[in-house]
Amino acid sequence: MEDANFKKPSATEASANEHAAQVWRDVLAQAVTGELVAALNYEALAGICTEPDEKAEALEHAESEKGHAARFTAAGRDLGITVAADVYALYWKRMRSAFMSRVRAADFIGCLLVQEVMLESFAVAGYQQIAEVAPGKLGKTFAVIAIEEAEHIDHAVGMLREERARNSEAFDEKVHRLHEEVMTTFAEMVAREDRGGHCGLCYGNCVKPSLPAVGLSLGNIRGASLHHYLKILDAIGLPGESTLGWVAQLPV
Amino acid sequence: MLSSADFALIGHPESWSAAAAVLSALRGRQPAIPAQDLREIIPWIPPRTVCRVRVRSSCGREARGVYIDSFIPPDRLEARFLRENLVRVRGAAEYAIREGAKIVTLGGFSSILLEGKLDLLPQHPGTSFTTGNTLTVALILRGMERAVDIAGRSLRTASLLIIGASGDVGSGCACCLAPRVKRLLLCARNPDRLQKLRAELMRLGTEIEVGTDVRQLAAKADLIVCAASLTAPAILLDGVAAATIICDAGYPRNLQPGSVPVHGAVFFGGLGQAAAGFRLDPDLEGILNPHPFPNVAHGCLLEGMALALEGRFEPFSRGRGLITASRVDEIWEIAVKHGLTLPPLFNADGPVERRISNLSAEARA
Numbered sequence: 001m002e003d004a005n006f007k008k009p010s011a012t013e014a015s016a017n018e019h020a021a022q023v024w025r026d027v028l029a030q031a032v033t034g035e036l037v038a039a040l041n042y043e044a045l046a047g048i049c050t051e052p053d054e055k056a057e058a059l060e061h062a063e064s065e066k067g068h069a070a071r072f073t074a075a076g077r078d079l080g081i082t083v084a085a086d087v088y089a090l091y092w093k094r095m096r097s098a099f100m101s102r103v104r105a106a107d108f109i110g111c112l113l114v115q116e117v118m119l120e121s122f123a124v125a126g127y128q129q130i131a132e133v134a135p136g137k138l139g140k141t142f143a144v145i146a147i148e149e150a151e152h153i154d155h156a157v158g159m160l161r162e163e164r165a166r167n168s169e170a171f172d173e174k175v176h177r178l179h180e181e182v183m184t185t186f187a188e189m190v191a192r193e194d195r196g197g198h199c200g201l202c203y204g205n206c207v208k209p210s211l212p213a214v215g216l217s218l219g220n221i222r223g224a225s226l227h228h229y230l231k232i233l234d235a236i237g238l239p240g241e242s243t244l245g246w247v248a249q250l251p252v
Numbered sequence: 253m254l255s256s257a258d259f260a261l262i263g264h265p266e267s268w269s270a271a272a273a274v275l276s277a278l279r280g281r282q283p284a285i286p287a288q289d290l291r292e293i294i295p296w297i298p299p300r301t302v303c304r305v306r307v308r309s310s311c312g313r314e315a316r317g318v319y320i321d322s323f324i325p326p327d328r329l330e331a332r333f334l335r336e337n338l339v340r341v342r343g344a345a346e347y348a349i350r351e352g353a354k355i356v357t358l359g360g361f362s363s364i365l366l367e368g369k370l371d372l373l374p375q376h377p378g379t380s381f382t383t384g385n386t387l388t389v390a391l392i393l394r395g396m397e398r399a400v401d402i403a404g405r406s407l408r409t410a411s412l413l414i415i416g417a418s419g420d421v422g423s424g425c426a427c428c429l430a431p432r433v434k435r436l437l438l439c440a441r442n443p444d445r446l447q448k449l450r451a452e453l454m455r456l457g458t459e460i461e462v463g464t465d466v467r468q469l470a471a472k473a474d475l476i477v478c479a480a481s482l483t484a485p486a487i488l489l490d491g492v493a494a495a496t497i498i499c500d501a502g503y504p505r506n507l508q509p510g511s512v513p514v515h516g517a518v519f520f521g522g523l524g525q526a527a528a529g530f531r532l533d534p535d536l537e538g539i540l541n542p543h544p545f546p547n548v549a550h551g552c553l554l555e556g557m558a559l560a561l562e563g564r565f566e567p568f569s570r571g572r573g574l575i576t577a578s579r580v581d582e583i584w585e586i587a588v589k590h591g592l593t594l595p596p597l598f599n600a601d602g603p604v605e606r607r608i609s610n611l612s613a614e615a616r617a
Contacts, residue, residue, distance in 0.1 A: 240300030
């Protein structure tokens, strides 16, 4: 006998739930891939650290990012979703490549700028936006991981401020160069249209037009990420008029 | 601290097109940001310096400053966005402190922190804040005097309406003009504040009428100072008597290009001109100050420059309803000393003095 409290979903509701699940599957694919890229980046960073405590910290961060990827994957599994991941997907590959060029140059500060300022800004702000609308455990997972990622950034800001104090002109020039490489890729990734083709992570068509179906706004994810990024650059000490000009020149 | 600035000017975009113009200038040769993207991006930009300013005094001094935009979206100035806007203005004030500014002008909406939300204003021993409203009032008065003079009329015989009379700028204008006009008409949304202002000004012996209906009062006036941004600016176009001279001192402006009354004349009030010039880096002059004459800026911003040039790093304008004729004279004297004066009268369509001079002849015809 059917439970009196059980309300069988209508065909429309079932279809909406299925559509939402498809959206979360693609959103989680981006999150898991981002975490795996971060883990690989920190492992590579450990290879160029000269101080033992820096090396240990980088490896610790790598483990932490792997843990985030595992938690996102598990959150997807709870929703009945198998989450894909591909660190060679179009945009992530380019951002990873920018990071690896800094590793090859043994540029510790450049690595921090790419991973802890640029990529983590996207992670923290994007996860916060997602946490506000994602259901139940999925929302909590995004919220908790956003807080953990923010701790990475706080740690980096102090070091980067000190580095800037040594030679602000050279430092700002380096940030600008990396901004053009990494943040341009980020801006293309969150642009309304994928001019570069399929991102390589969405299961079918691009998920971006479907984000409103689960209450997400691409504009808010982009805006919140840029806001977070600009605030971090302010905290490091870069002049506001310079960073505003850089952001204004990003593709839309 | 990024670098030491004598002054900081805090503002916000007057319109979406103004915000678009700034970002387009910063984008260089790249295509303009589509309107939808612009409206999504602007609200997320944290307050920050947009350009560095260098102003020269006509007596040889120079002051350096910054223009800080709080990036309040132009369509979020209403009361329901008050809380988020206060956070933005506070952030802009903190940014000004970080820039090392000794005197900070809270222009436009930002002045709210000094007019009644002082507890939200960040404190720093080396930084003073001013609304800049006293010099704005001075420039409105000088503008109206010039317009009346050009039109061959006299303030003494005029019926002058002040819209937004209970605000800081409006009440400052009322206080200064009450003894100089035949009849003063005061209009604002809050009747209690209006009655209080009326009681204060009655002592001067001027005939005073107050009301909340703009259209009704506008029909009785031959001079109008609009010290507020109206929700329905068309009232200024279709409700005025023939040959009325209107000073539009609202921010954002009430009257846009092409929207001028058939029978009257409008000039933008509260703007001043730096005779020895100022320079913006990056060069956003013409974008931040899109006026038909060079080196023109809002009076509130010029007050910060004037105080910096004079070395008076003090909260010259703060509170609400405290602007007096003697304070207006004092800031005007400082401004004139440094070459910050009244530009030729103009509105969104360009120079307007010829139009004003023809008014009386048109009225007679």
